[in-house]
Amino acid sequence: MPHDDALPLSVPVYQILVELAGAPLHGYALIEEIRDRTGGEVDLTPSTLYGALHRMLGQKWILEEAETASDAGGPRRRIYAITETGREVARAEARRLHRAASQAVAVRLLDASGLEPRNP
Amino acid sequence: MDRGGPVERIHGLLVHLVLGGVLPRGRREGIQEVFGALWRRTPVGIPRLRLAVREGWGLIRLRWTLGRSARAGETRMTWEDGMDEVWRSLVLGIRGMARRPVVALAAVVTLGLGIGGTTAVYSMADGVLFDPLPFPDADELVLVNQTGEDGRQSLLSYLNFRDLQAETRTLESLALWTGLSVSVTGLGEPERIRGEFVSASYFDVLGMEVSLGRALAPGEDVPGGARTAVLAHRYWERRFGSDPEVVGRTIELNNRAHIIVGVMPPAFRSFWDDTEAWISLHSAPRTLDRTSRSFFGIGRLADGVDRETSLRELDGIMARLAEASPEMEPGAGANVRDLTRWVVGDDRRTLVVSLLGAIAMVLLIATANVAGLQLARSSTRGQEMAIRSALGSGRRRLIVQLLVENVAVAAVGGLLGLGIAALAVRAAAATFPGFQSFDIALHPPAILVAAGVTIGVGLLAGLWPALRASEVRPGAGLRDAGRGGSSGIGTARFRSVLLVGQMALAVTLLVGAGLLVRTVSALNSVDVGFDAEGLLTGETRLTAEAYAEDADRMDYLDQVLRSLEAIPGTSGATLVAGMPFSGDGGRTPVRAEGSSLSWDEASTAFTPIVAPGYTAFMGIELLRGREFERTDDPGSGFVAVASQGLAERIYPGEDPVGRMLETPEGTARIVGVVGDVRQSLVGDPEPMFYLSYRQVPPSLFSVLIRTHGPPETYERALKEAFWRADSNQPLWEIMPLEDRMASYAGVQRFTSSLLGTFALLALLLTGVGMYGVVAHTVNLRRRELGIRLAMGAERGTLRRMVLGQGLRLAIVGGVLGLGAALALVRGLRSLIFGVSAADPLTYALAIAGVAAVALLACWVPAVRATRVDPTTALRE
Numbered sequence: 001m002p003h004d005d006a007l008p009l010s011v012p013v014y015q016i017l018v019e020l021a022g023a024p025l026h027g028y029a030l031i032e033e034i035r036d037r038t039g040g041e042v043d044l045t046p047s048t049l050y051g052a053l054h055r056m057l058g059q060k061w062i063l064e065e066a067e068t069a070s071d072a073g074g075p076r077r078r079i080y081a082i083t084e085t086g087r088e089v090a091r092a093e094a095r096r097l098h099r100a101a102s103q104a105v106a107v108r109l110l111d112a113s114g115l116e117p118r119n120p
Numbered sequence: 121m122d123r124g125g126p127v128e129r130i131h132g133l134l135v136h137l138v139l140g141g142v143l144p145r146g147r148r149e150g151i152q153e154v155f156g157a158l159w160r161r162t163p164v165g166i167p168r169l170r171l172a173v174r175e176g177w178g179l180i181r182l183r184w185t186l187g188r189s190a191r192a193g194e195t196r197m198t199w200e201d202g203m204d205e206v207w208r209s210l211v212l213g214i215r216g217m218a219r220r221p222v223v224a225l226a227a228v229v230t231l232g233l234g235i236g237g238t239t240a241v242y243s244m245a246d247g248v249l250f251d252p253l254p255f256p257d258a259d260e261l262v263l264v265n266q267t268g269e270d271g272r273q274s275l276l277s278y279l280n281f282r283d284l285q286a287e288t289r290t291l292e293s294l295a296l297w298t299g300l301s302v303s304v305t306g307l308g309e310p311e312r313i314r315g316e317f318v319s320a321s322y323f324d325v326l327g328m329e330v331s332l333g334r335a336l337a338p339g340e341d342v343p344g345g346a347r348t349a350v351l352a353h354r355y356w357e358r359r360f361g362s363d364p365e366v367v368g369r370t371i372e373l374n375n376r377a378h379i380i381v382g383v384m385p386p387a388f389r390s391f392w393d394d395t396e397a398w399i400s401l402h403s404a405p406r407t408l409d410r411t412s413r414s415f416f417g418i419g420r421l422a423d424g425v426d427r428e429t430s431l432r433e434l435d436g437i438m439a440r441l442a443e444a445s446p447e448m449e450p451g452a453g454a455n456v457r458d459l460t461r462w463v464v465g466d467d468r469r470t471l472v473v474s475l476l477g478a479i480a481m482v483l484l485i486a487t488a489n490v491a492g493l494q495l496a497r498s499s500t501r502g503q504e505m506a507i508r509s510a511l512g513s514g515r516r517r518l519i520v521q522l523l524v525e526n527v528a529v530a531a532v533g534g535l536l537g538l539g540i541a542a543l544a545v546r547a548a549a550a551t552f553p554g555f556q557s558f559d560i561a562l563h564p565p566a567i568l569v570a571a572g573v574t575i576g577v578g579l580l581a582g583l584w585p586a587l588r589a590s591e592v593r594p595g596a597g598l599r600d601a602g603r604g605g606s607s608g609i610g611t612a613r614f615r616s617v618l619l620v621g622q623m624a625l626a627v628t629l630l631v632g633a634g635l636l637v638r639t640v641s642a643l644n645s646v647d648v649g650f651d652a653e654g655l656l657t658g659e660t661r662l663t664a665e666a667y668a669e670d671a672d673r674m675d676y677l678d679q680v681l682r683s684l685e686a687i688p689g690t691s692g693a694t695l696v697a698g699m700p701f702s703g704d705g706g707r708t709p710v711r712a713e714g715s716s717l718s719w720d721e722a723s724t725a726f727t728p729i730v731a732p733g734y735t736a737f738m739g740i741e742l743l744r745g746r747e748f749e750r751t752d753d754p755g756s757g758f759v760a761v762a763s764q765g766l767a768e769r770i771y772p773g774e775d776p777v778g779r780m781l782e783t784p785e786g787t788a789r790i791v792g793v794v795g796d797v798r799q800s801l802v803g804d805p806e807p808m809f810y811l812s813y814r815q816v817p818p819s820l821f822s823v824l825i826r827t828h829g830p831p832e833t834y835e836r837a838l839k840e841a842f843w844r845a846d847s848n849q850p851l852w853e854i855m856p857l858e859d860r861m862a863s864y865a866g867v868q869r870f871t872s873s874l875l876g877t878f879a880l881l882a883l884l885l886t887g888v889g890m891y892g893v894v895a896h897t898v899n900l901r902r903r904e905l906g907i908r909l910a911m912g913a914e915r916g917t918l919r920r921m922v923l924g925q926g927l928r929l930a931i932v933g934g935v936l937g938l939g940a941a942l943a944l945v946r947g948l949r950s951l952i953f954g955v956s957a958a959d960p961l962t963y964a965l966a967i968a969g970v971a972a973v974a975l976l977a978c979w980v981p982a983v984r985a986t987r988v989d990p991t992t993a994l995r996e
Contacts, residue, residue, distance in 0.1 A: 027154040028153070028158070045178040046150075046151040046154040046155040047135070047139075047151050047178040047179045048181075048182065049151075050147045050150050050151045050154075050182075051143075051178075053150070054144070054147050054186070077153070078146065
C-alpha cells in the first residue's frame with residue numbers, strides 16, 4: 001500500500017476527498033455538501049475546512065483553481081479539485097475503514113448490512 | 121468588496137490576526153468568504169451564536185496545529201535547543217547589562233520597589249479581604265442575628281438560640297458568643313482579661329481543636345452546669361508558666377471558681393485579638409431569658425446549603441417562636457449574614473481596595489519606566505541587532521533574546537521586591553494595631569503573585585521594545601550606525617506617551633495621598649475640649665460582690681483618689697465613668713424643668729460621672745457657675761454640670777445655672793456650665809451633663825493621673841497606688857490617653873502613610889522616567905541642536921526648548937491625572953474627614969508637585985543641550 005503512512009485520515013480530510021472525488025467544488029459548497037451527505041454528522045467550520053485544504057494542498061492531494069467570476073466585480077472564487085494522489089489516499093482510507101467494518105461483522109458485532117444483528 | 125456586517129468584519133480581522141503568517145492570504149480570504157456566506161444563511165439567534173462559537177474555537181485550534189507543524193518543519197527545534205537558546209540569551213544579556221550597569225541597576229531597583237509594594241499590599245489584602253478568618257472553610261461561617269418587627273437587627277437571646285439550635289437543618293452547627301472583660305482574682309495581682317462566654321458548640325462551629333485537655337462539653341453551657349474555661353495559649357504561658365498540669369485546676373473568674381479544662385493552640389485567634397479565656401456561657405453576667413438579647417450567633421452552613429436558604433429557614437423558626445411565646449416582641453425574625461464580611465467591615469475593605477489600586481498604579485509606572493529604559497537601550501542597540509540579524513539571527517531569536525533579558529532583570533528586581541515586601545509586611549503588622557487581628561504575612565500565594573507579576577512585568581516591559589528592535593532591516597541599521605535614526609525618534613515618541621501615563625498616575629496618587637494627609641492633620645487639630653498631654657489612664661470594674669452599698673463604694677472611691685493623688689511626680693489625679701475616647705458611659709434623655717416634651721422628643725445627653733475638680737484637672741473650660749465640690753454629697757440635693765451644647769439646647773438664650781434638668785431617673789440642679797468635650801474624633805461633640813461620684817458612685821470607671829515626663833513610665837506607680845486602696849480590684853487597659861485618641865483614626869493614619877509612600881515613590885519613578893526620555897531625545901537631537909547653535913541660536917532658547925518639552929508632557933499628564941483622581945477618590949470618601957474630596961488646594965499641589973519634578977528632571981538634559989559643541993555634533 002503506497003499511502004499507508006498518511007493513514008488514518010482525519011474526518012474533515014477524508015470527507016473533503018470523498019466530496020471532491022465527485023466533482024470540483026468551492027469552499028462554501030464543500031461545507032454544505034458534506035453536511036447534507038452525512039446528515040449533519042460532519043459539519044465543518046470555515047477555519048477547519050481551510051486548515052484541512054491548506055494541508056492537502058501541501059501534500060498535493062488536491063489542486064486549487066480560480067473559477068472565473070460569474071458576475072463582474074465579485075471576488076474570484078477558488079475551486080478545489082482532487083488529484084490522482086488524492087484519489088489513491090482516499091481509496092486507501094476507505095479500504096482501511098472497510099476492513100475495520102468487516103472485522104466487526106466477523107465477530108457478529110454488526111450484520112453484513114451494517115446494522116446491529118437482531119438476536120446476538 | 122462587500123465586507124458584510126460587524127460580525128463578519130470582526131471575524132475577518134481575527135482571521136488575519138490569528139492566522140497571519142501561518143496561512144497564506146488566499147486561504148485566509150477563503151475562510152472569510154465562506155464564513156460570510158454561512159453567517160448570512162444561518163438563522164438569527166442560537167444557530168448564529170453556535171456558529172460564532174464553533175468558528176472561534178476552530179480558529180484557535182487551527183492556529184495551534186499550524187503553528188506546531190510550522191515550527192516542526194522549520195528548524196525541528198528540540199526542547200534542549202530551546203533551553204540552550206534561552207541560556208545563550210541570558211549570558212549575552214548579562215554581558216550587555218554589565219556594560220551598562222546603571223541602566224540595569226535602575227531597572228532592577230524600579231522593579232524591586234514596584235514588585236515589593238505589590239506583594240506587600242497583596243499580602244495585606246490576602247489577610248484582610250480574602251481570608252480574614254483563620255478558620256477552616258471560613259466561607260461557610262455566618263453571623264446569626266435576631267430582627268424586630270421594623271427589621272432592626274439585634275443580638276440573639278439565650279433561649280432563642282437554644283430553640284434555633286434544636287430546630288435548624290440548614291446549619292451544621294450553631295454557637296453563641298459574647299465578649300466581655302472578666303476579673304481574675306486569686307492568682308497574685310488581680311487583673312481584668314478579655315473573656316468570651318461561649319456555648320459548647322463554639323469550637324465545633326469554628327472547626328478548631330484544643331492543644332491541651334479538652335474543649336467545653338455540652339452540659340457545661342447550660343444554667344446549673346459545671347463552670348469551665350479554656351485558656352488561650354498566651355494566657356497559659358503568662359499566668360501558668362506553660363504548666364502542662366494546668367488542666368483540672370481552678371481559676372477565679374468574676375469571683376467564681378471555674379475549672380480549667382483545656383488550652384487552645386498558639387495560632388488560634390478568635391474575633392477579639394487578645395481573648396485570654398473561653399468561659400461557660402451560663403457564667404455570663406446577663407440573664408438567660410428570651411428578652412435579654414446579648415449574644416452573637418455564629419453558625420456553620422450545612423453542606424450544599426447557601427446563606428439565603430438558611431436565612432429563610434431561621435426566619436421561619438423565629439417567627440413561629442414569636443407567635444408561641446408571649447414575652448417575645450411580635451414580628452420577630454432572623455437574619456443570617458456572611459461572617460467574613462461582618463468581621464472585615466467596610467472601612468478596611470475601602471482601605472485595602474484603594475491600596476490595591478494605588479499599588480497597581482505604582483507597578484504600571486515601574487513597568488513603563490523599565491519599558492522606557494529598554495527602548496532607550498534598544499534604539500542604541502539598533503546597531504548590535506542589525507549586525508546580528510545580518511549574521512543570520514532570526515527575528516524570533518532576537519525577540520527571545522530581548523525577552524529573556526527583560527525577564528532576567530525582572531527576576532532580580534523580583535528578589536529585591538520580596539525582601540522589600542517582607543520588611544513592609546512586618547512593619548505594617550507591627551505599626552497598625554487595627555491589623556493585628558488579621559493574619560498578615562508573606563504566604564506562598566503572595567510569593568506566587570510576586571513571581572507572576574515579575575514575569576508579567578518582564579514580558580510586558582520587554583515586548584514592545586523587542587518587537588521594535590527586531591524590525592530593524594540589516595542595511596538601514598548598519599547605515600544608521602551610532603546615531604539612531606528616525607526609529608529613535610519614533611521610540612522617543614512612544615516613551616513620551618508612556619510618560620504622560622506615568623504623570624497621570626502620579627497625580628492621581630498624589631491627590632489621594634494629599635486628601636488623606638489633610639484628613640489626618642484635620643483629625644490631629646480637632647479641638648477635643650480638654651488637655652490630654654501627660655495623662656495616664658487605667659480602667660476598672662469593681663467585682664460584683666465588692667462595695668455593693670453606695671456608701672461603701674463612695675468611701676472606696678475616696679480612698680482610690682487620695683492614694684492616686686499621692687503618687688510622686690504627678691500633678692493630680694481624678695476618676696471618671698465615661699472617660700473621653702474610652703467608649704464607656706451612658707446616655708439619657710434630658711429636658712428643661714417643666715418642659716412639655718415627651719422623653720421620646722427630648723434631647724439625649726451623654727452622662728459622665730466625675731470626681732470633684734475633674735473640670736480643672738482635665739483643662740475643660742468653666743464657662744459659668746462652678747464645678748463639683750466635695751460638699752456635693754448624698755446629704756445635699758442632686759447637682760449637675762452641663763456642657764455648653766446641652767445648655768444651649770435645653771435653655772436657649774437663658775442662664776441655666778440654678779435651673780433644674782429633668783431625666784427619667786430624676787432631676788438635678790445645674791450648678792455650672794463647661795465647654796464641650798469630644799468623645800470621639802469625628803462628628804460633632806455630644807451634649808452632656810456631668811454628675812458627681814459623691815452622689816452617684818459608679819462601679820465601672822477610669823482613673824487618670826497627670827504625669828511629668830512620659831506617661832507610660834508611671835504604669836507601675838499607678839497600679840501600686842490603685843491597689844493600696846484594695847488589692848483585689850482589677851486594673852487594666854493602662855495607657856496614655858493620647859495613645860487611645862491616636863488609635864481612633866488608625867485607618868486614616870495607616871492609609872495616608874501608605875498612600876503617601878506610594879505617591880512619593882510614583883513621583884520619584886516618574887522623575888527618573890522623565891529624565892531618561894528627555895536626556896535620550898537631547899542625545900538624539902545632538903546634530904539638530906549643534907546646527908541651531910552654529911546658526912546662532914541663543915543657549916537660553918535651547919534650554920527653554922528642552923524644558924518646555926518636559927513641561928508639556930507634565931501638563932498633559934497632570935490634566936489626565938486630575939480627571940482620573942476626581943473619578944477615583946469617590947472610593948476614599950468614607951475615609952476623608954475635614955476636607956472636601958474635590959479640595960482645590962490638594963489638586964493644585966499635586967499638579968505643582970508633578971510639574972516641579974518634571975522641571976527638575978529636565979534641568980540636567982537642558983543644560984547639557986546648551987553645551988553641545990556644534991563642530992563635534994556635526995562631525996559625528
